[in-house]
Amino acid sequence: MKIQEIQRTPSEGPVDKTDDPSTMAKLPAGVKPVPGAPNLGYQLDGGSGQMQTMFTGASHKLWLYDLEQKAPIGWLALRDIAFPLPRSMQVANAQIRDAYRGRGLGQSLYGVATKVLGMTIVADETQTPEARRLWTNLHDIPGVSIRGWINFMAQDVYPEFDQYQMADTKGNQRRIARLQGLPTPRPINRPRDQFDFVYFDFPVQSGPGGQELQAAEKFAAIYTRYHPEDNPRTYDVGLYARWTGQ
Secondary structure, X not given: OOOOOEEEOOOOOOOOOOOOHHHOOOOOOOOEEEOOEEEEEEEEEEXXXXXXXXXXXXXXXXXXXXXXXXXXXXXXXXXXXXXXXXXXXXXXXXXXXXHHOOOOHHHHHHXXXXXXXXXXXXXXXXXXXXXXXXXXXXXXXXXXXXXXXEEXXXXXXXXXXXXOOOOOHHHHHHXXXXXXXXXXXXXXXXXXXXXXXXXXXXXXXXXXXXXXXXXXXXXXXXXXXXXXXXXXXXXXXXXXXXXXXX
């Protein structure tokens, strides 16, 4: 079953985009402490049309701050997405200052987004090796649920929506059930008409070498060398993260 969707992209290398001298040695108003991490603070910018980047489509930016040094550590830029789980946002891009890399603070940003802010974070359509490893590491953190997702139009899955009986609905149901490891496929959302997209999630696990995540059932790859717009793929597939633990 071919489900590759997220493009593998080269490492961007060290790019210290947050080292703007005007932001050093002071904290903006509204920074809140990260629960359980007294030296870290966060702030969510955007929403209600406050920001919209031209190239990434980001509408929100989640900042992480070093409260002792009064300096920004990095940020996670997010865009709105039509995903059928509460408070869903998709990663647009992210950055950690060079001086703070290698400390797991990228994971802290995702932790704030999911645990503190209650967001569902959907992975970007392209990921660098560093991003793939970050999602693999997130998968191993207790309380963080990382799942794969796949979607179809309702007419391709449910016979009652297949008006012209042209789709392999039974075959698609078998494929989804096999991917989920269930006897019957379980949707995340219920479609309203034949053109509605219906989403299904499935378990994931680390692939060989622990460098990226793969579907747990049949060990199917999620990543591809193609850009999503150029990919001769059959299905739309990705990853999402939610906080489900204590």
